[in-house]
Amino acid sequence: MKYQIACAALALMSSVPAFAQEEPASPVTVTGSVAMVSDYRFRGVSMSDKGMAVQGGISVSHESGAYAGIWGSNLSGWGTFGGANMELDLNAGYAVDLGGAKLDVGLIWYMYPSGFDETDFAEPYVKLSSALGPVNALVGVAYAPKQEALGKTCSDAACTVFRPGKKNDNLYLWTDVNSAIPNTPVTVKAHLGWSKGNSGLGPNGTSLAPTGKYLDWLVGADVAIPGTPLTLGVAYVDTDIARVEENYIRPNFSVADGDNAGKSIARSQVVFSISAAF
Helix, strand or coil: CHHHHHHHHHHHHHCCCHHHHCCCCCCEEEEEEEEEECCCEECCEECCCCCCEEEEEEEEEECCCEEEEEEEEECCCCCCHHHCCEEEEEEEEEEEECCCEEEEEEEEEEECCCCCCCCCEEEEEEEEEEEECCEEEEEEEEEEEEEHHHCCCECCCCCCCECCCCCEEEEEEEEEEEEECCCCCEEEEEEEEEEECCCCCCCCCCCCCCCCEEEEEEEEEEEECCCCCEEEEEEEEEECCCHHHHHHCCCCCECCCCCCCCCECCCCEEEEEEEEEC
């Protein structure tokens, strides 16, 4: 009976004129993703006390190249970001095809709901990406102009000179490379970044370059599970932040409690993830 109904429905559909079946493509595209990671690393530094994080985002793009989106993640309990336990990022920009390459210009507004004042900050960025066969490459520049959230309010670790309202900026340069391995669901990836900013944790722990200058890098792989929207990932993440530099901003630069209490949040770590895109 079910087979007969299905055949009848198919016959009815095939009798509809072709022009009635074809709908014009929408100029707006909505995409999103959800993920669970074993450690939320932002530019090489753990934002989740080396613990698990749940993340998700949604983006709306127009055929003209304009786009906007929102992304969020839980944070650690190590006392930074004014006590906030969540990061919420708003972004908007414009991407244009240059013929073989894509130029993307935009801005991210980092927010830390439920935290103290002066934790939010803005960071404009420019990205240029291109593909050469199976290899995709991207270079980017992000510059956060002087803002109080990035300010270094103390002149030294002991805070002998306190400068409320002090503003600082931050520069981040990075490159990403990834390549799908032919005839497999595996994609290998690598990242290298360089930060330059204030050598402290800012008024509420929002410094993007906690030791002034440092490198971060990542190498890993993603495996797409056939027939599903799921992707499994693994990555080795590290920085060149020296222990003597970490000591300057302890205890905030170490895990506050739990099994990892006292451990560095910038040392090497293997991070696992599972994500789904829609």
